[in-house]
Amino acid sequence: MRKTAVVTGASSGIGAATARRLAAEGYDVVAGARRRERLDKLASDVPSIRPVTLDVTSQESVDALAGSLERCDVLVNNAGGAFGLEPVADGRVDDWQRMYDTNVLGSLRMTQALLPGLIASGDGVLVMLTSTAGHESYEGGGGYTSAKHAQATMTETLRLELVGQPVRIVEIAPGMVKSEGFAVTRFRGDEAAAARVYERVPGPLSPDDVADAIAWSVTRPAHVNVDRMIIRPRAQAAQHRVHRVS
Ligand code: 8X3
Numbered sequence: 001m002r003k004t005a006v007v008t009g010a011s012s013g014i015g016a017a018t019a020r021r022l023a024a025e026g027y028d029v030v031a032g033a034r035r036r037e038r039l040d041k042l043a044s045d046v047p048s049i050r051p052v053t054l055d056v057t058s059q060e061s062v063d064a065l066a067g068s069l070e071r072c073d074v075l076v077n078n079a080g081g082a083f084g085l086e087p088v089a090d091g092r093v094d095d096w097q098r099m100y101d102t103n104v105l106g107s108l109r110m111t112q113a114l115l116p117g118l119i120a121s122g123d124g125v126l127v128m129l130t131s132t133a134g135h136e137s138y139e140g141g142g143g144y145t146s147a148k149h150a151q152a153t154m155t156e157t158l159r160l161e162l163v164g165q166p167v168r169i170v171e172i173a174p175g176m177v178k179s180e181g182f183a184v185t186r187f188r189g190d191e192a193a194a195a196r197v198y199e200r201v202p203g204p205l206s207p208d209d210v211a212d213a214i215a216w217s218v219t220r221p222a223h224v225n226v227d228r229m230i231i232r233p234r235a236q237a238a239q240h241r242v243h244r245v246s
Pocket of ligand 1: 130131132133141174175176177239
């Protein structure tokens with residue numbers, strides 16, 4: 001029997017790379033995202049990817065996806081993002097709401113809906129895509145870092161609450177990843193500002209690098225739980241310590 005993996009935020013970046021990689025590992029992949037045309041394109045190249053329109057901020061949408069599954073062996077909570085870079089004093093409440101609703105509550109909705117299936121599979125794996133921002137703070141990142149800290153803490157809590165159950169709880173915390181969209185969204189569509197984030201950095205991570213870490217973690221034997229993997233470019237020693245070539 002083939003295993004099924006559900007990946008959220010699968011229309012681009014880390015989510016799309018993870019959907020492709022898990023399909024290559026032999027999983028039937030349910031790829032969820034709001035942008036259906038992009039999902040259809042992804043699925044048209046890979047027959048074992050099933051595209052599903054999904055909005056993780058909608059309980060109805062999450063429940064509809066859960067109800068359509070025959071089984072669920074792996075859940076990758078990847079949907080989320082960063083919106084805005086204002087200091088806390090000037091942060092927009094609607095940006096913060098959006099960051100909490102996607103990164104934190106979106107992961108909660110998906111986890112609650114799919115956890116029974118993960119446990120029933122006999123060896124479920126739940127992967128939370130957090131970020132190094134879930135473990136460090138930086139100026140202008142208050143909304144995103146606090147949402148990612150919350151998501152990281154939720155992951156630890158789940159591991160504590162579920163010990164003894166046949167489900168592994170994995171946190172993948174990437175640093176600088178050059179993926180279409182992430183920085184552009186953060187800079188409210190300013191592509192030039194987004195491009196400057198990666199300027200002269202010799203080798204930021206790619207979405208495939210992160211998908212590789214996810215695939216490795218979920219394909220370990222059932223008794224091996226990769227608690228947390230922090231993965232950064234060699235050129236990034238810490239959030240503020242990025243090597244740029246001159
Ligand atoms: C993204 C990493 O460094 O922009 O999750 O916060 S960072």
